[in-house]
Amino acid sequence: MNVIEMKNLSKYYGKSRGIIDVSFNVEEGEIFGFIGPNGAGKSTTIRTLLSLIYPTSGSATIFGMDCIKSAPEIAKEIGYLPSEVFYYDKMKVLDLLKYSASFYQKDCRKRIMELAEIMDLDLKKRIDDLSFGNKKKVGIVQCLLHEPKLIILDEPTSGLDPLMQQKFFELLLEENRKGATILLSSHVLSEVQRLCSRVAIIKEGKIIRLEKMSNLNEDSYKKFKLELKEAIDKGYFTLSGISNLEIKDKTISFLFKGNLNMILKKISNVDIFNLWIEEPSLEEIFMHYYEKEVERR
Amino acid sequence: MNIFFRELKAHRRSLILWSVAILFMIASAIGKYSAYAESGQSMNELLSQIPKSLKAVLGMGDFDLTKVSGFYGMFYLYIVLMAAIHASMLGANIISKEERDKTAEFLMVKPVSRSKIITAKLLASLFNIIVFNLVTLLLSIALLEKYSNGEDITGEIFLLMVAMFFLQLMFLTIGTGIAAVSKQPKATASVAMALLLVSFILSSAINMYRDLKFLKYITPFQYFEAEKLLNQGGIEPLFLFLSFGIIAVFVSVTYGFYKKRDLSV
Structure with missing residues (x-):
């Protein structure tokens, strides 16, 4: 079964190109890599899927539902880590995480504590006192706290030190074992190589290749x-x-x-x-x- | 509801600061009044020397400034201006701050529709302007009572505050409307403020040059002037309808545009 299906998704900002005719599917339970240099259209694709922006043409479904019409319904089961994390500066980390959890009809308190423990995150600090790397950790906890079925990560490792990267990848693999599907965008190929079973390569807004990782490696x-x-x-x-x-x-x-x-x-x-x-x-x-x-x- | 309470919390500080500002404003007005009142009739004579156009700009109109109601009527213009600034800034910011502070990628991927987010934000702003209005009402009654010399002005203050509430609603929804349409989240507050100042200046100009009177329908500041409210028997139905019209249009603009446009992320 496909968790994400994209059909000829195109997005133009006025006349300038965002993405052109992007079509690929992400299957249930896989870790799918989305690779391309900066400015190729990775974030545009992801933001279109999340209906933060709307496609110029084409369509996409997530969990079999239209990603624009059913956006709130779909969002219940999505965890999203944006490439740059920004939160309400004056909030404390724990308050932010509780606020995030309040949107899902689940009790997430236990999971917040577990994740904060794994990621070594200080819950008492204020958001604007955090370093870039620590904000990223908040983002990671925020993305996983409701145990989503689909995890979408946009350049997830920037700002994390290698030890944290390692812990984060272990977390992701664990979520994947529990059944979560993961879409991971990156320009760092080695991290995609380590985690993903399939990859799509995007360049200048177009998908130029869709391949199994094993095929690419071999x-x-x-x-x-x-x-x-x-x-x-x-x-x-x-x-x-x-x-x-x-x-x-x-x-x-x-x-x-x-x-x-x-x-x-x-x-x-x-x-x-x-x-x-x-x-x-x-x-x-x-x-x-x-x-x-x-x-x- | 979680968004509503979050917004209340986020605006708590600013609401307190605005309330303190109202307190100072009314207190200083009363300070000036007590000075006027002591000097007695001579002040009225002096004031009558001021050209009518200048009086119009200062909001003095034809008030009897020896009476506290007249004095308050003059000051009402500035209170209303403050309320309008508060409301339009609030409206513009509460919508566009998610994009300006880049928290849109957090909030807008939660399982709530954009319409529900707008509703929560509008309700939170409504709460804020109601508090602003009540604070002004209570402070006015409390502080003016001492100088009223037996003149009962509570009814007048009520009427003025009801009128001010409509003005607040108009500027609030104009603010949210601008924020919903604009793709430059950083510019919305300045655009809302510019629009407000233009309508304020236009209103002053209308008071100065009677030839411009036909323009009174396009600036909300002309809808509820203290002079008309106090001396000509309450709120004019035509302007009440116009206010409802403006509010309805901008509420639907807020929902309509915000749902359909790309968020600037």
């Missing part, structure tokens, strides 16, 4: 690095299947996707001094999605 990309005994013609390795080619004097590195026999024969024709073949990180795989043109030297 996507026969190999990272080659060779050290040569003597410099060779720069054009020697410009052939199909090779990307991110970098030649620095006698050191050459590139990504390769395709028939390995062919590339190995090609390499065996030159005099090499050293050779590394590695699994590329997602960052490296996605570099050519991000860059408008691969820089060639």
Whole structure:
């Protein structure tokens, strides 16, 4: 079953582009990654889903209900962590969390205490006395306190130190085990790589790829690095299947996707001094999605 | 209800400050009156020398300033101006602050419709302006009693406060209407304030130049002037209808636009 379904969702701000024809589904129980550089349209997509803004065209459903018409109904089961957290400055953390809980017909007191304990959050402080990272923690507790069925996170780890990130990810995995579906937007690929089972890649407002994480990881990309005994013609390795080619004097590195026999024969024709073949990180795989043109030297 | 109480709490401080301001305003007015009253008739003669247009601008009109009711009638203009400023700021801010302070991404993803949020905020503002009005009423009665010299002015004060309540409602809903339409949450309070000042200045101009009298329907400050209320027998039905019209239009603008537009997040 699909928890989120988007059909040709487009959003323009006047003439400027927000998102164009975004269509993808998030299935129940999965952790779905939403990757793209800043300004690609991740937040616009999420805000449209939450009907903070309305699409220019297209539609979306959450839990099978129209995301605009049934927004209040849908919101009962959504936990949302915005990329920048802002709360009422003069409130105390506990008061804010209680206020947040008062919108759901549930007793959330116990869960607030548990989450605050895990995230090491001081409930007595005033919001405007908190550091950015601590505000983020308030956001995390606020997002999870009503045990939502769908958790939407927009750039969740910015401002958190690595230890807190770790605890937060464990929390998310725990929620996921209990049945929550998670949509996680990020420009940090490694965190998506760690958590997500599927990803959508967005660039300049358009979804350019929708893939299972396992496929992406295994996507026969190999990272080659060779050290040569003597410099060779720069054009020697410009052939199909090779990307991110970098030649620095006698050191050459590139990504390769395709028939390995062919590339190995090609390499065996030159005099090499050293050779590394590695699994590329997602960052490296996605570099050519991000860059408008691969820089060639 | 949770939003309503949250808003009451958020505006408590400002309401207290405004109440103190009213207290000072009325107290200083009375201080001036006691000085006038002591100097007796000579003050009235002096005042009669002031050109009529200047009197109109100062809100003095044709009041008998030796009587406390006349003096209060003159001061009413400034009390009303304060009430209008309070109401329009309140209206503009209570709606647009969620976007201005970027708390919209918190509140607007809760399981409540935007209409319900507006309703809660309107009710909270209504509560605030009622308190403002009652504070003014009680302070006026309490402080003026001492100087009334047997003149019973409680009825007059009641009438003036009822009229002021309509003005407050108008400026409140104009404020919420502007905030609901505007996509620049930081600008709404200034826009509401500019509109208020323009209608106030226009009202003064109408009092100065009788030729402009036909414009009296477009500025709420002309609807309930103390002089007319006290000397010409109460609230004019036409202006009462106009007030209801303005309030109804701006309430529906508030709901209509806020539901349909993108929040600036």
